[in-house]
Amino acid sequence: MSTPISGKLNRDQMAWRVAQDIPGGSYVNLGIGMPEMVANHLPDDRQVIFHCENGILGMGPVAAPGEEDFDLVTAGKKPVTAVAGAAFFDSANSFAMIRGGHLDIAVLGAFQISAAGDLANWSTGDAGTTPAVGGAMDLAQGARDVFVITEHTTKDGAPKIMPQCTYPLTGAGVVTTVFTDLAVIDIHKDGPVVREIANGLSFDDLQALTGATLTLDADCKALSAPAF
Amino acid sequence: MIIDKRVPTLADAVQGISDGAVVAISGFGEAGNPTELVHALVEQGASDLTVVNNNAGTGQLGLAKLLAAGQVSKVICSFPRSAKSVVFQDLYKAGKIELEVVPQGTLAERLRASGAGIGGFFTPTSASTPLAEGKETRVIDGKDHVLELPIRADVALIKADKADPWGNLTYRKAARNFAPNMAMAAALTIVQARVIVGLGDIDPEQVVTPSIFVDRIVEVSDPVSEAAALLEQANA
Numbered sequence: 001m002s003t004p005i006s007g008k009l010n011r012d013q014m015a016w017r018v019a020q021d022i023p024g025g026s027y028v029n030l031g032i033g034m035p036e037m038v039a040n041h042l043p044d045d046r047q048v049i050f051h052c053e054n055g056i057l058g059m060g061p062v063a064a065p066g067e068e069d070f071d072l073v074t075a076g077k078k079p080v081t082a083v084a085g086a087a088f089f090d091s092a093n094s095f096a097m098i099r100g101g102h103l104d105i106a107v108l109g110a111f112q113i114s115a116a117g118d119l120a121n122w123s124t125g126d127a128g129t130t131p132a133v134g135g136a137m138d139l140a141q142g143a144r145d146v147f148v149i150t151e152h153t154t155k156d157g158a159p160k161i162m163p164q165c166t167y168p169l170t171g172a173g174v175v176t177t178v179f180t181d182l183a184v185i186d187i188h189k190d191g192p193v194v195r196e197i198a199n200g201l202s203f204d205d206l207q208a209l210t211g212a213t214l215t216l217d218a219d220c221k222a223l224s225a226p227a228f
Numbered sequence: 229m230i231i232d233k234r235v236p237t238l239a240d241a242v243q244g245i246s247d248g249a250v251v252a253i254s255g256f257g258e259a260g261n262p263t264e265l266v267h268a269l270v271e272q273g274a275s276d277l278t279v280v281n282n283n284a285g286t287g288q289l290g291l292a293k294l295l296a297a298g299q300v301s302k303v304i305c306s307f308p309r310s311a312k313s314v315v316f317q318d319l320y321k322a323g324k325i326e327l328e329v330v331p332q333g334t335l336a337e338r339l340r341a342s343g344a345g346i347g348g349f350f351t352p353t354s355a356s357t358p359l360a361e362g363k364e365t366r367v368i369d370g371k372d373h374v375l376e377l378p379i380r381a382d383v384a385l386i387k388a389d390k391a392d393p394w395g396n397l398t399y400r401k402a403a404r405n406f407a408p409n410m411a412m413a414a415a416l417t418i419v420q421a422r423v424i425v426g427l428g429d430i431d432p433e434q435v436v437t438p439s440i441f442v443d444r445i446v447e448v449s450d451p452v453s454e455a456a457a458l459l460e461q462a463n464a
Binding site: 052053054055056065068069070071072073077082088089090091092094095098099118123129130131132133134135136137138141142168169170171172 | 256257258259260282306307308309310316317320321327329330331332333334335336337339340351352353354355356357358359372399400401402403404405406407408409436453455456459463
């Protein structure tokens with residue numbers, strides 16, 4: 001769309017919006033990239049324990065310059081810190097936490113999401129790219145809730161929320177909620193339901209930017225976030 | 229007979245690794261990589277190796293050096309596409325190396341299963357994805373599951389923090405990752421430890437890998453860290 005949408009969120013606002021839906025006391029895994037930004041936007045009084053699949057519960061902020069310890073890194077291999085109350089464990093145990101349904105929420109990025117909550121976020125199927133999956137499939141299948149944070153469309157304006165994914169799947173029927181720069185969309189049994197929509201955007205406008213058929217929640221609210 | 233699994237040198241530690249061996253190498257990125265043991269394997273020269281690691285080597289040291297030496301014919305890993313995994317990417321794109329991509333949790337559990345004598349397991353991970361193609365599937369509790377088989381390693385190269393002469397091990401922070409699972413999965417588990425302490429100096433309550441899973445230990449008191457070195461260069 002050529003006209004700017006007044007209520008469109010920037011990346012920090014998107015991360016802030018996701019953080020608002022993470023209840024206190026949750027065990028949460030943040031995927032690499034934009035999901036990591038969610039940790040910066042949790043309310044100060046809300047305690048959440050971050051899980052890192054390479055063997056950390058109680059992951060803290062990124063290590064300050066000069067304080068880096070390369071035995072303590074994120075899934076993206078960035079030096080990080082551990083909070084008081086943290087625990088270390090081996091990879092099989094770490095994925096038992098994920099796969100065994102102990103992890104409350106995984107926040108992941110996406111290439112595509114289908115109407116049925118299928119997630120594609122590990123491969124575009126491009127033969128020239130070396131395949132690499134990491135922990136994405138385990139997180140998608142294992143976490144009780146899978147929150148996706150993503151721009152509503154690709155850089156070229158193509159929809160990312162599709163009737164069906166055209167890219168190879170990470171997991172089928174796994175997504176709980178999609179948080180975009182334009183809307184908050186819950187994946188219900190009968191399809192995607194718009195819970196919040198950006199100011200300056202009608203439901204029809206949003207539908208035009210979405211491949212899958214949307215339903216408007218009767219209580220749909222304005223999507224808003226503080227300025228960052 | 230006194231049990232003492234210490235060996236004097238890195239060369240002694242990797243002695244006897246044969247061509248065609250399946251070698252599990254601990255570490256996640258650089259955390260927990262037994263870089264000195266891998267370099268000893270480069271010197272030792274075994275070839276046609278299948279390497280099991282979470283990644284496929286970064287930078288120029290450790291696994292990247294083993295790959296560059298042409299000693300590896302196949303890599304089993306979850307994520308070979310890190311920004312600095314140049315050596316692997318070049319070999320892969322040139323068709324000179326085989327790759328089996330395994331979801332990270334499935335990789336850990338296949339190693340654990342091997343060490344625990346489990347003949348395979350059904351997991352929901354990778355159901356309905358290309359990584360499940362050709363694998364047996366079953367619906368359990370209404371959910372699609374995929375059969376995954378154990379990874380039996382001939383050798384594990386492990387980095388630990390403390391070891392005692394029997395081979396009880398502790399690790400440091402997130403450098404633990406795959407090491408305990410690989411130590412279980414291998415017929416021959418070789419450990420480089422930052423420090424070898426006396427028998428009884430590791431509190432039995434604190435032992436992470438019990439000695440039964442360990443065969444050889446060598447002390448490497450000041451292991452190289454390529455990431456730390458690069459950071460120092462960048463800050464200089």
